[in-house]
Amino acid sequence: MSAPEAFYVTTPIYYVNDSPHIGHAYTTLACDALARFMRLDGRRVRFLTGTDEHGQKVEKAAREAGLDPQRFTDQVSQRFRELLALMDFSADDFIRTTEARHKRAVQALWRRLVERGHIYLGKYAGWYSVRDESYYTESELVDGRAPTGAPVEWVEEPSYFFRLSAWQQPLLEFYARHPDFVLPPSRFNEVVSFVRGGLTDLSVSRTTFRWGIPVPDDPEHVIYVWLDALTNYISALGYPDTESELFRTFWPADLHVIGKDILRFHAVYWPAFLLAAGVEPPRRVFAHGWWTNEGQKISKSLGNVIDPHALVGTYGLDQTRYFLLREVPFGQDGDFRHEAMVRRINHDLANDYGNLAQRVLSMIARNCEGRVPQPGPLAAADEALLARAHALLPAVRDAMAEQALHRALELIWELVGEANRYVDAQAPWALRKSDPGRMRTVLWVLAETIRHIALLSLPFVPGAASRLLDQLAVAQEDRHFAALGPAGRPLAPGTALPAPRGVFPRWQEA
């Protein structure tokens, strides 16, 4: 058997100036669903997340909290780690930029860029935004602020520069060779036109504060926080040891998932640094949209930040996961609304999915002695429903390959709808007396369809889907996608089933 194909997916590493909120939870959730899907599909997966702990913004937040930066980052980083448990995120590694393994990697990358002639010492004079940790040219400013609305300050200091200007042509060629490097396509167009517009050399060190990784051989300078942060994706694989099993298996990354706010760093600077260092760039950067809260931009000053603990506490974990991934086409902006959440909980989860399972499982409990029924010959309608169930994996796989997570859910729910129509049309409750053999066939076809639905929904609603698989007595070792389809592990007639219990309660307004 050949080695399983690797899949390496990463979240941005989050700044520890702030507690985790819905935006952070969203990005990590998307990565989690992708990672879970690929694991179930037989891939060897590595899913990385972590925290971005250096730079002026974090230093300032630590000062405001009255703590030294290391104590402060230890505390806030821990909250991001707790988010993993809260939302059942299956990350394989959690990197912090204050760890020794990361500092070593960043300094090694720096040295390599110097050796290859891509870094030179100069003087920076220009605008800087601490909030964005980004440099801006005069022409980019809008009413004296960064295009993001963040305040800027004038900075003049000695600085090392990365020869980004030399990478315009190689980047454009790289983009042309990798037409799926950035998704969605509209975002890729933005990147390409930005690079076509010309690139100026990038200041990659600062001297006016200390909280960062020192420049090798010139410790007056600390390395620019974005050069530091982007390196996390390879430091977590053991860079500079590029011969290690970990690095060779997982680099280049299959996918960096980020918010649209940080696309330029990932799609322009990062591949340029890597190409300059002689390291292959990642395969894809997916930039998703931004959430607003009941139509308003989410901000601390407006006091409308959505805390993932509150979401999970109020609506439930599977419900929150489902809503975030289903409500908004992945890549577009979304608006969080209580009413929309309740609609998803009551319609999609309770009525469509939950009811289907509950109806079928309780009929089996009542009429088949609580065992998987023995099917008789299959009728055309049975074959048709099973064919739909068997066709689901390839369709969902295609959607996941382009990070269309909402589409994957739509496809699963199309089968849920199909199965519900089949129950109504076949009316197994009416067959109980008239044709019990036929009733058993119908219930087996339904149970087998529900098995497909539950397995394919595991990446998205892992709690409810596993409880449903428990109720179908699907063994742990059969909970993967190779068990789907007729050649997989269809439910064996006669298997005893536990008493059915609803997996998706309705939302009751208090």
Ligand code: ME8
């Ligand atoms: O940018 N809606 O960290 P950060 C959706 N440290 N997603 C949102 C969001 C919102 N309203 N707000 C934040 C940084 N996000 C750097 C990254 S990577 C090498 C360094 C998500 O803490 C979104 O993924 O500001 C965005 O890209 C990320 O949080 C920014 O997190």
